[in-house]
Amino acid sequence: MPNIKIEDLARIQEQVRHTTLLREGAGRAKITVHMGTCGISAGARKVMDALLKVFEERDIKDIILTTSGCAGLCSREPMATVEIAGQAPVKYVDLTDTKIREIFERHVMGGKVVTEYALAYGSERTH
Amino acid sequence: MEELSLHILDVAENSITAGARCVQIAVREDLPSDTLEIEITDDGQGMDAATCRQSLDPFFTSRTVRRVGLGLPMFREAARRAGGELTVTSAPGRGTQVRVIFQHSHIDRQPLGDMQTTLVTLIVGHPEVRFRFRHRKDGHEVALDTADLETAEALSAHDAAGRARWVRNHLRTVYRHL
Numbered sequence: 629m630p631n632i633k634i635e636d637l638a639r640i641q642e643q644v645r646h647t648t649l650l651r652e653g654a655g656r657a658k659i660t661v662h663m664g665t666c667g668i669s670a671g672a673r674k675v676m677d678a679l680l681k682v683f684e685e686r687d688i689k690d691i692i693l694t695t696s697g698c699a700g701l702c703s704r705e706p707m708a709t710v711e712i713a714g715q716a717p718v719k720y721v722d723l724t725d726t727k728i729r730e731i732f733e734r735h736v737m738g739g740k741v742v743t744e745y746a747l748a749y750g751s752e753r754t755h
Numbered sequence: 756m757e758e759l760s761l762h763i764l765d766v767a768e769n770s771i772t773a774g775a776r777c778v779q780i781a782v783r784e785d786l787p788s789d790t791l792e793i794e795i796t797d798d799g800q801g802m803d804a805a806t807c808r809q810s811l812d813p814f815f816t817s818r819t820v821r822r823v824g825l826g827l828p829m830f831r832e833a834a835r836r837a838g839g840e841l842t843v844t845s846a847p848g849r850g851t852q853v854r855v856i857f858q859h860s861h862i863d864r865q866p867l868g869d870m871q872t873t874l875v876t877l878i879v880g881h882p883e884v885r886f887r888f889r890h891r892k893d894g895h896e897v898a899l900d901t902a903d904l905e906t907a908e909a910l911s912a913h914d915a916a917g918r919a920r921w922v923r924n925h926l927r928t929v930y931r932h933l
Contacts, residue, residue, distance in 0.1 A: 640907055663768045663876075665826035669756045673764060673869075676876045683916040693915045695880035697772050698824075 655692035657736050660709045664698025670705040678725035682732050691736065710735055719747040758868025759793065762830045766795045766853050767877055769826060773799030773851065777885040784859060784892040791857040791864065802845040810843055830855060837864035871926045879919045890933065897929045
C-alpha cells in the first residue's frame with residue numbers, strides 16, 4: 629500500500645462526506661431491500677442484485693439504495709420499501725427480480741405506485 | 756438457504772444491525788486438512804453469555820439485539836450436516852465472532868456460492884461500514900478492505916451504481932488468481 633499523505637486523507641474524507649450527504653437526505657428517492665434471514669432465504673439478494681444492475685445500466689445517481697433487517701412479515705418476503713421524497717413509503721411484498729424492475733420503472737421513475745405488488749393500498753375505508 | 760454466501764450475508768447484516776463499524780469476513784479453504792472455515796467478526800454491541808446461548812435457539816427472538824431468530828440455528832445446521840460446527844463468541848461492548856467449520860469434501864456441504872454478490876450487496880448497501888474480506892485457498896489469497904487507501908478512494912468517488920460496478924470489477928479481477 630502506498631504511503632498516505634495528509635492531503636489524501638483530507639480529500640477522501642471530503643469525498644466520503646459528500647456521498648454520505650447524498651445518502652442521508654439529498655436523494656430524490658430511497659429503496660430499502662429487507663435483508664433479514666427470512667428475506668435472504670426467500671430471495672432478497674436476487675432482488676438487490678436486480679436493482680444494482682438497473683442502477684449500473686442507467687447510471688442512477690440520485691436514488692439511495694440500502695438494505696435493512698426483517699420488516700416483520702416473513703411470509704411475504706422478499707420485501708422492499710420505496711420512498712419518494714415527500715410521499716408516503718410503500719412496502720412491496722412477494723418480490724422477484726422481474727417485479728422489482730417493474731416497480732423501479734413504474735413507481736421510482738414513473739411516479740405511480742404499483743398497487744398490485746404493494747402490501748396494502750389505501751387504508752381504513754369501511755364502505 | 757441454498758448457499759453459504761447467503762448465510763454470510765445474513766450474519767453480516769446482523770452485525771450491522773448490532774452497530775458494527777467494521778465487519779471482517781474470512782473464508783479459508785484448506786484441502787490437505789479437508790476443511791472449509793468461515794469467520795465473521797464484528798465490533799458491534801456484542802451479547803452477554805445468556806443472549807449468546809439463546810442466539811442458537813431457534814425459538815428465541817429479541818427485537819432489540821437482532822442477532823437472533825432462525826439465522827444462526829440454520830447456519831449451525833448447515834455446518835453440522837457437513838461434519839462441522841458453528842460457535843459464537845461475544846461479550847457486551849466487545850463485538851461478536853461467528854466461526855463455522857465444515858468438512859470441505861462432505862457431500863452435504865453447501866457450495867460457497869456467489870460471494871461476489873454478497874459483498875457487493877453489503878458494500879453498496881452500507882457505505883459507512885468498513886468491510887474486510889479475505890478468501891484463502893491453498894496458499895492463494897483474495898483480499899478486499901474498503902478502508903485501503905486505493906479502495907476507499909475508488910469507492911468514495913462513486914454513487915451506488917459506480918460503487919457496485921467498481922466492487923464487481925475488482926472482485927472479478929482478483930478472483931482470477933484464486
